[in-house]
Amino acid sequence: MSTYRLSNQGLEIAEQARQAKRWKRQDEKLARAALVSVATLKRFWGQQPIRADSFEHVCRALGLEDWQRLVEVEEERSLDFPQFAWDEFWVGRxxxxxxxxxxxxxxxxxxxxxxxxxxxxxxxxxxxxxxxxxxxxxxxxxxxxxxxxxxxxxxxxxxxxxxxxxxxxxxxxxxxxxxxxxxxxxxxxxxxxxxxxxxxxxxxxxxxxxxxxxxxxxxxxxxxxxxxxxxxxxxxxxxxxxxxxxxxxxxxxxxxxxxxxLDGLTPEEQMSLFRQIGLLVEDPVVCDYLSRIGCAYEGHPLALRVIAGEISQAPFDGDVQAYWKRYGDEIERVKQLQQTAEIEGPHDALKLAQYSRNLRQRVRQRIDRTLRRLTEEVPLAYVVLCFGAVYRRPVPERFWLRSLEGRSLDENQQLAVLDALYDRYLAEQVVMDGDLMIRQHNLIRSIALDHLKNLQP
Known part of the structure; x- marks a missing residue:
């Protein structure tokens, strides 16, 4: 993947365009318009190499459609391999x-x-x-x-x-x-x-x-x-x-x-991710909303990046409070249901992976693909996963195994079904008050509940 840096002449042209828009060099409005991090803007104005697509996006955000003439040609270089997932928004770990x-x-x-x-x-x-x-x-x-x-x-x-x-x-x-x-x-x-x-x-x-x-x-x-x-x-x-x-x-x-x-990002890493994308995490109210989002998604990097990208772009344009007003009820509902007295919630209808088009396309589809593979390879594990999604909190393994009653499976065969879920990181074992329990990631539960509708008569 190519990287570019500003030439001296390109810097002058970019400066004139920036001043015409009355933006600061590391203005968060510019970062959102270019879909890059503030850290990338700092490298851009410092004439340091950045990814070619990021270079183009910054120039176009400044209104410079002929961005190629700003490139320092001698500095064009290529990374040693194509990157599909890592980029300048990487944080943590x-x-x-x-x-x-x-x-x-x-x-x-x-x-x-x-x-x-x-x-x-x-x-x-x-x-x-x-x-x-x-x-x-x-x-x-x-x-x-x-x-x-x-x-x-x-x-x-x-x-x-x-x-x-x-x-x-x-x-x-x-x-x-x-x-x-x-x-x-x-x-x-x-x-x-x-x-x-x-x-x-x-x-x-x-x-x-x-x-x-x-x-x-x-x-x-x-x-x-x-x-x-x-x-x-x-x-x-x-x-x-x-x-x-x-x-x-x-x-x-x-x-x-x-x-x-790998687990999800820590709360500190989640805030670093939001900050890197250009959101104002220093505002206490905004920070609280973003913390709730991070908690509901258990630090899932892909989901948080999709959400941060949605907040950064139109129609929200970086307004976290407006985003929360639109979708906060769906996000907050996860915590509320976990705190209810009833341990089962087969009709909870969570929408963590589908309340917006971007989440459906980039998160829901990937998890659906994983579940389809499970139905092909270990169908009973898929059944247990879907029926296990009714539990709002960690429960003993025997609760999940209830869905296998009447199938003439011995204990080892039943445990093998659970192993298929552990093996794919679709369920996990946790110890609570000295007891071994089983739980689902909130995202997995959200989608498994939806799949459960197709299994019930």
């Missing part, structure tokens, strides 16, 4: 970035970032790649498109060809040879491999509840990579599911493998 960077630079050969959709796995992976630059032989495999093959041999061929290895027709017909070749290459040649959306080469097991690799060669690949005495390479994974075979390998090679499960 500083300690985690330092910890994981150190692990990747030392003994860790395979690091998996796991968590629910939209929690920031891909963004964190890209941040780690940027922090570790320059990287030797960096390659990225994005498995986010289901129409692409799940066969390991196709991925191995793609990687080896990327690294200028000559693959014959005979090689292509021999998956085991390709596997050994790839492991040997990674062992001898320093490489950094990012595999995004690993869940798309997994399938759920109704017997165990765990996700497993569709192609067993994936298991062999990770087993061989972790078993060799030395390796010059590192593999970074992101996944919504936790593959059983990889978990088992991680237990055997704990010093070489790590799984990091």
């Amino acid at each position: 500083e300690k985690l970035v330092v910890q994981l960077s150190e692990r990747l630079q030392n003994s860790c050969r395979v690091l998996m970032l796991a968590g629910m959709t939209g929690i920031g796995k891909t963004a964190l992976a890209e941040k780690l790649v940027l922090e570790l630059q320059p990287l030797p032989n960096f390659s990225r495999i994005n498995l986010d498109h289901r129409e692409k093959t799940v066969e390991f041999s196709a991925i191995a061929t793609q990687l080896l060809e990327t690294w200028k290895q000559q693959i014959s027709d005979s090689d292509r017909r021999d998956p085991q040879r390709l596997l050994n070749w790839l492991v040997s290459y990674l062992q001898q040649t320093p490489c950094f491999l990012l595999i995004d959306s690993l869940e798309n080469v997994l399938r759920g097991s109704e017997q165990t509840g765990w996700s497993e690799f569709i192609d067993p060669l994936w298991v062999q690949f990770f087993q061989k990579l972790l078993a060799v005495e030395t390796s010059a390479s590192t593999v970074l994974l992101t996944s919504q599911d936790s593959p059983a075979q990889l978990v088992e390998l991680g237990q055997r090679y704990g010093h070489l493998y790590q799984c990091c499960v």
